Amino acid sequence: QDGQYYASVAGLETLLKTEQILLADLKNYVDMTKQSLEMFEKEILKIEAEHQMAAADTENYLTNPVNAYKLIKRLHNDWQKHEEHFEKAKDHLPQWKTKSNFLELPNDKDFEESALALVRLQKTYNLDVSHVASGILNGVKYGTDMSWSDCLLLGQQLINVKAYNQTKAWIEESMRRYNVETSKAINDYSLDFMEKLGENLMKTGNTEEAMSIFRSLVLKDPKRLSTVSKLYDNTYILPEQYEEERDYHKTEEFKLYEKVCREEITRSPAELRHLRCRHYRGVDNAFSLSPFKIEEINEDPYVMLVHDIISSQQAEKIKELGAPRLERSLVRNTGGEGSLLRNYRISKQAWVEYSAHPYTEKLIRDLHYATGLQTESSEPLQVANYGLGGHYEPHLDHYTSVTAEQSNRMSTSIFYLSDVEQGGATAFPYLKIAIRPTKGTVLFWYNLHRSLDGDYRTRHAGCPVLKGSKWIGNVWTHDRNQDVVRPCLLYRDHESSLPYEFVK
């Protein structure tokens, strides 16, 4: 299954184990052959350092997108390079020989997606490329640096998916790092990279910089003169028309969404003034001893938080119920090259019946007591996990055309099953609301007007997870038999949301 490792922390953990096994082989190989010793020894130290950090706190290590990218990059890219060296000495590499039979390895898709996830984060949160390359996310340093060749390779991946706008910064970062890192003797491997860097600089129109790379390349290895001059003569011109990103990413709505994720746009004190926090004893006063802690988030459409509605233990159990059955959430690609940029939802999900465990039974019962809604017609609990850079672009939960026989998703309840260190808010662009996940809290809102018309103002999204692993449980209650808590009005009350219907 594509992207099965990349999309969750559990998947990455498998990869970490895979890499441990391969690393043992590599160490063995160096002992036996003493070939290419210098290069491999350095490589081993580097990976071991990573693994030591990972061992110290695996969860913390793998929830860092830079570390996750580097892990996938090493397994997908570097080990393949090493393999060429291994060919001769395969007898000494029992694990390697059979690796494709039993070791878990990331595929092209994993690698591409992990690169795109980094870029998505960088773009959504306005991150500085040089910071990301240093493992710094929003001012916090989480891991080791990316090397100049890591940055270059990422740049090349971005060229492959035609994300030219993002490419240049990474190639420039690669150059900056190259100057700092490579005062030492240079090997063929690095020279190849330099050649590629020059080529990519030509492709992105940085002729001057390409020239200076080519010049120092030829100085270091005069044999390359002919290849280099061919590259140069081919004079790549900046592709005249960049492949457009999916148009939606250029709309005002999408830009607004990104700003709301960054909390660059928030509501004014005047807009927040009428909102209240209160204790609610629940339907039939069933919770008079431990009332619900309700925080109003928005009046119309109605949005609220209920704090501490599930315990930490309950949340852990629900994750456990979902985890073994997580499947990649469906993506609606519009096709074409570089289509991964168009993955509007990157997460894994599983459906869990409420009858699965007393804790899920309790969850749906408590939701009834907190909201008054009938939950008989609810969909099963949807448990979802967002990994590295995981997100869910703005969308509506309800169906926009339903026949008289069909029911619709009247309300959404998002139970937050984990905290998220950075990013991962639930954002409502039109309402200028970003809710940061807090474990144990449920975010609740009505998707439909009382008239049962869809409320377009409820368009919402899961912002990219910058650091951490985000777990949620979704409950969608339908619009059947809800007249007690949500009676219809004598008039159709849907006009307020109409201006938002066609905004795109």
Ligand SMILES: O=C(O)CCC(=O)C(=O)O
């Ligand atoms: O992850 C989030 O915060 C939003 C999830 C969502 O909108 C959905 O699953 O429909």
Ligand SMILES: [Fe+2]
């Ligand atoms: Fe949603």
